[in-house]
Amino acid sequence: MIEVANRLKHVEEYYFSKKLREVAFLKSQGKPIINLGIGSPDLLPPSNAVLQLKEGLEDDGANKYQSYQGLPELREEIANFYKKRYKVNLSGKTEILPLLGSKEGIMHISMAFLNKGDKVLVPNPGYPTYTSVTKLLGAKPIFYDLKEDNNWLPDFIALERMNLSKVKIMWINYPHMPTGANAPNKFYDEVIAFGKRHNILIVNDNPYSFVLNDRPISIMRYNNAKQVCLELNSLSKTFNMSGWRVGMLVGNYEYLSAVLKVKSNMDSGMFYGIQKGAIEALKCSDMWFVSLNSVYEQRRELIWELVSKLNCTHDKYATGMFVWAKLPPKVKSEEFTDLILKKYSIFIAPGTVFGSNGEGYVRFSLCAPEVTIKEAIARL
Structure with missing residues (x-):
């Protein structure tokens, strides 16, 4: 084997790159995985942007x-x-x-x-x-x-x-x-x-x-x-x-x-x-942002419900497409998320992915349809 560059000795493969392989494997084994760990928007882009992309091809x-x-x-x-x-x-x-x-x-x-x-x-x-x-x-x-x-x-x-x-x-x-x-x-x-x-x-x-x-x-x-x-x-x-x-x-x-x-x-x-x-x-108008946030508001309400069922707390004034939730005292982030994945087939991100000050927290993504979040709630 040709030895890799020294710089690679100081970094790990991106956490979500590794974890998504594990999630994909569990899915291939028939596990009904619900992915609330990744901030990858599932909603459609503006229709005019898609149209311009298509027309641009010509x-x-x-x-x-x-x-x-x-x-x-x-x-x-x-x-x-x-x-x-x-x-x-x-x-x-x-x-x-x-x-x-x-x-x-x-x-x-x-x-x-x-x-x-x-x-x-x-x-x-x-x-x-x-x-x-x-x-x-x-x-x-x-x-x-x-x-x-x-x-x-x-x-x-x-x-x-x-x-x-x-x-x-x-x-x-x-x-x-x-x-x-x-x-x-x-x-x-x-x-x-x-x-x-x-x-x-x-x-x-x-x-x-x-x-x-x-x-x-x-x-x-x-x-x-x-x-x-x-x-x-x-x-x-x-x-x-x-x-x-x-x-x-x-x-x-x-x-x-x-x-x-x-x-x-x-x-x-x-x-x-x-x-x-x-x-x-x-060029999108204000209505694009109103519509987008209307969807995320409804999803966030459901994620808050999910967070409560897991005995976690959250900041209702936080923004963005994630909910950052605080675990009960003495509960470790990675142990908790591994347990939720194993027991309920729900993938959420441990706070430690983002640094040592993330210990004691977990992150939920809003990039999942309401029906999926409701299914996660039902599993609990």
Whole structure:
């Protein structure tokens, strides 16, 4: 056997990649598995976006390589979307970079700014990819605590006491995954000032703005944000287009140019038809968001019922497409989820997937029809 790269010794296969194989095996054995663990939208994308995708297949040049920076009209529509939905002015020419999904942006940003031995501030709990990408590049994740008693917000006093000399990037993510916590205006001012003070690039990962959240916020609204911040966003959750892989990175031209150097060596542009569909999705009216959230509200009510039946508690003010539930005292997250899978054939995510501060919590996805959630309730 040819030995694999040393970098792979420091990362594990993504938890959901492994767990879904186990779930698929159980299904193949006839187990009636209900999957409430994954945030993969099951609802349909906007019909006009699908129509534009289909029509785009017939356009001249649709099957050719596309621009590494995306169609100019896609960048302009992203700019229009940010202006209308976030009250943020961006230049479609210089401050927007479409991505093949925002997850790839985590790698692109990290490759553009991190050297071996650099440090990265990673939220605990938080999206596991922040940690794995950091390790793959030979940098060091430095975990900062998010705790329920502080509304899942960073403690800036504690951060200031840390040795920040080699920190290059800080990942933030509000509305927060997995907890659903939102950040107040004061937080964005504080984190921008923190980044300026210590010369740290603040990256806001922002794909959950419009799911059960009546206060969508972009960090780019705040003073001096473009000096030290980038923001990732995505059409995956907002428009049920996760499999289309349409994301975006916004920020100042110099930072985006550095990321483009990486991106242009890793892909050959987004498929034309998908870009045309994305343009149409971004034009959706307010009724799209009302309709989307109406469905998720009904599902969330049922998940709350399921949570109660499992003797867990939850925050009714949390947003996003997950319910973060607190287990009874002394109950371990992974033991609990394994038991629920074995006994009731219901798959939910243990909080420890997202970091050590996730111990004692579990996460439920809203990406399942009401009838499926009712079946889960009935099994209990």
